[in-house]
Amino acid sequence: DQQVKQNSPSLSVQEGRISILNCDYTNSMFDYFLWYKKYPAEGPTFLISISSIKDKNEDGRFTVFLNKSAKHLSLHIVPSQPGDSAVYFCAAGSWYGQNFVFGPGTRLSVLP
Amino acid sequence: ETGVTQTPRHLVMGMTNKKSLKCEQHLGHNAMYWYKQSAKKPLELMFVYSLEERVENNSVPSRFSPECPNSSHLFLHLHTLQPEDSALYLCASSQDSRNTEAFFGQGTRLTVV
Numbered sequence: 001d002q003q004v005k006q007n008s009p010s011l012s013v014q015e016g017r018i019s020i021l022n023c024d025y026t027n028s029m030f031d032y033f034l035w036y037k038k039y040p041a042e043g044p045t046f047l048i049s050i051s052s053i054k055d056k057n058e059d060g061r062f063t064v065f066l067n068k069s070a071k072h073l074s075l076h077i078v079p080s081q082p083g084d085s086a087v088y089f090c091a092a093g094s095w096y097g098q099n100f101v102f103g104p105g106t107r108l109s110v111l112p
Numbered sequence: 113e114t115g116v117t118q119t120p121r122h123l124v125m126g127m128t129n130k131k132s133l134k135c136e137q138h139l140g141h142n143a144m145y146w147y148k149q150s151a152k153k154p155l156e157l158m159f160v161y162s163l164e165e166r167v168e169n170n171s172v173p174s175r176f177s178p179e180c181p182n183s184s185h186l187f188l189h190l191h192t193l194q195p196e197d198s199a200l201y202l203c204a205s206s207q208d209s210r211n212t213e214a215f216f217g218q219g220t221r222l223t224v225v
Contacts, residue, residue, distance in 0.1 A: 004154070032212060043116070043202055043216030044155075089155065098145070098168055098211040102155040 003027050004092050006103040013110050019077040021106050023090035026071065030092040034100060035064060035075050038087045047088075048075070051095065080110045115139065118203050118217035126225055127193060133220045135186040135203030143209040144186040146178060147202040149219075155202070161186060162209035193224045 005024045013019045023033075031052040036044035050057040050064045050073065057064050063076045077084055087107045093100035116137045125131050137144060146158040160168035161180040175197075177189040186203055200221050204214040 002154070034212065036216075041218065043204070043218050044214075046213045046215070049212060091155075093211075095212070096210065098143070098160045098162075098209055099157050099170065100211060104152075104154045 001026070002104070003030075003101045004090060004103040006088075006090060006106045008106050009104070010107040010109070013080045013108065015082055015110055015112050016079045019075075019080045019084065019108055019110065021075040021077075021088050021090075021108065023073045023075075023092075023103055024071060025073075025092045025101075027092070027101075028071065030094065030101075032093055032095045032100075033064070033066060033073050034091040034093075035062075036089045036091065036102075037084075038089065038105070044089060077108075080108075082110050082112050084108060085110045116203055116205055116215050116217035118201075118220050120220060121218065122221045122223075124223045124225060125190065125193065127195070129193075130189070130191040132190065133188040133201055133203075133222075135188075135217055137184055137186075137203075137205040137215070139205055139207075139215060141205035141207050141215070142183055143206045143211065144180060144183075145204040145206075145211065145214065146186065146188050147204060147216075148199050149202060150196075150199040159188075160209065160211070167209060190222075193222075195224050198223045 035047040038044040087105045091100040159178045179187040202219045203217040
């Protein structure tokens with residue numbers, strides 16, 4: 001059973017619009033969440049994180065929202081740019097641990 | 113060079129071969145990791161090293177043997193692998209062993225024939 005799910009394998013968005021990538025988790029012990037971005041032929045790159053003591057964290061065009069009761073987080077990219085086209089992974093784990101469980105990823109395509 | 117560097121980028125090996133994957137980080141980090149990404153599956157953590165000591169081994173078969181001679185280098189020694197071990201192997205490092213912001217290498221695409 002997947003502990004971290006990203007139910008949309010792919011998403012297409014027009015340049016300038018908002019991209020919303022979703023992630024659900026099952027383990028209520030998870031208290032720290034990460035988003036990574038991956039371009040082809042490159043390793044994942046850390047994007048943004050959020051602790052369970054917060055429900056929102058913002059960094060420039062990227063905002064992550066956390067709904068603990070629903071065990072759901074989302075990444076908003078506003079405005080979306082063609083350079084944002086990549087695979088986005090969410091990961092969940094413990095602030096004190098090493099083993100973050102990754103989701104399968106969502107491929108975002110931002111169309112010019 | 114900066115960041116996390118992995119060699120080789122691609123590797124094809126037979127089931128009776130012995131090979132090693134190499135990872136080097138130039139970030140001054142204290143923790144290093146090996147991940148495996150199989151086709152259609154999420155990234156899976158294999159090994160964690162913190163200050164050159166192994167702190168976690170996620171039930172990885174013994175045909176995978178990690179080595180961390182110093183805080184900048186990490187190896188994954190491979191022997192008698194199976195075709196199902198074909199995958200992308202990613203190395204990562206982080207400032208400390210909490211792994212809350214890992215820097216990844218480009219990965220080694222391994223094919224076992």
